[in-house]
Amino acid sequence: MFELHQLTATQLLNGYRNKTFSPSDVAKALTAHIARVEPRINALYAYSPEPFLATAEASSARWAKGEVLGALDGVPVTLxxxxxxxxxxxPMGTGLGDQSPAKADAPPAARLHEDNALLLGKTTCPDFGMLSSGLSSFHGLTRNPWDLNCNTGGSSSGxxxxxxxxFGPVHIGTDIGGSVRLPAAWCGVVGFKPTLGRIPIDPYYVGRCAGPMVRCVEDAALVMPTLSRTDRRDAMRLPPETINWQDLSLDLSGLRIGVMxxxxxxxxxxxxxxxxxxxxAKLLEARGAILVPVAPVLNREMLDGLDRFWQARQQSELEKLDDQSRQxxxxxxxxxxNGAAKASAVEAVTGFQQIMAMRRASEAVFDQVDFVISPTTPNVAFPAEWxxxxNDPARPFDHIVYTVPWNMGEQPAISLNAGFSQEGMPIGVQLIGPRFADHGVLKLAYQLETALALPMRWPALITAAE
Structure with a gap:
């Protein structure tokens, strides 16, 4: 039997409907669990149990009266x-610069509030969201629950x-080069990066998406109707589209899956x-898919060009700070x-052009296949302090090579747990579809998740903390 804090969002809503338990019951179990575990992993920012418990009580009252407001009423979430x-x-992972309170909810937060999800708190990220690591000068070190000596990845580290x-069933991260999918892989959960603009976000930027990090594909589908509602603040948003996200059925017969x-x-x-x-991949083939080996879409020139452009972008942010803050x-x-200080404007623009090259190559692969399967990460684990x-500033992006092309190409991609290493660390597998095929990617992921049939497994430290 699972504890209340271990249930998926889908299971929670079923429990509320059946009056097996209430949002207040879940919130109390969750805050007690967090009190035991959070000091060991440092995943949360702006966490305050009292307001969370109060909103859970209000939700419980609505469920008791049959006056539920919103598809996620009573579901705990973090942002x-x-x-x-x-x-x-x-704080942007640093606590530097203007730290005025935000004047309004960003689109994902606004949509979750509209559907009465229960905001548990915020989650940590590294400095400027520019590291795939749990290391932050403001938040401190966020550790991987599977092994406290290992890194979570990032930038959606918390x-x-x-x-x-x-810590509840639904967590919303952001992803500009793999920042949802990489920590999802290293932490053994599901991380979905939709087509650029499918989930409106503000501020928006080239390749920047918001997406759910959950423990099953069904929960990713559950939150998509809420998160994908339109918001004019995102000038790169997709037009509204009616999609039955909860329909995850898919016949794989004859489906061409590129193996990258x-x-x-x-x-x-x-x-x-x-x-x-x-x-x-073989499990998908057993269900009727046709496996097609495909060549990489990325090369060194593309990755180095993106590196140069992002250096210049980050340097422009650092120059907004005074000398003491930069230290x-x-x-x-x-x-x-600092490498950008030696680069010319022409080199920065030339670097940006490699984004366009990446975009062309990533979309062209779907002339050959319907979907792509690949690793999410090249490595199983790395030290928490790195x-x-x-751990080399001269090679900062050598680990995002399976994820970043799909940000620059704007395709939907999802990472899910494919099993564990001999040392007990999670291994991620990634599925990618052509632009706008978000629903198809979720359907394929659900089929793979079902075929893998991995038993629900929890980190040993969580069991020990109980």
């Missing part, structure tokens, strides 16, 4: 600290840790990941961004 919530500062640790085992550059793929992804930024960020899997 990455980069997603504005009215009245809260946005969201990944919170999802893995059972090589990334084209970056870190070498570890053998345990290759074996897990190969096995996942407080993590060295991994400041040393890396700024990235290389």
């Amino acid at each position: 990455k600290e980069l997603i504005a919530t009215e009245g809260d500062p946005i 969201a990944g840790a919170a999802a893995a640790a059972g 085992m090589e990334a084209g550059c970056g870190l070498a793929l570890e053998a345990e990941i290759e074996a897990a992804v190969s096995q996942a 407080r930024v993590l060295p991994a960020i400041s040393q890396w961004a 700024a990235s899997p290389t």
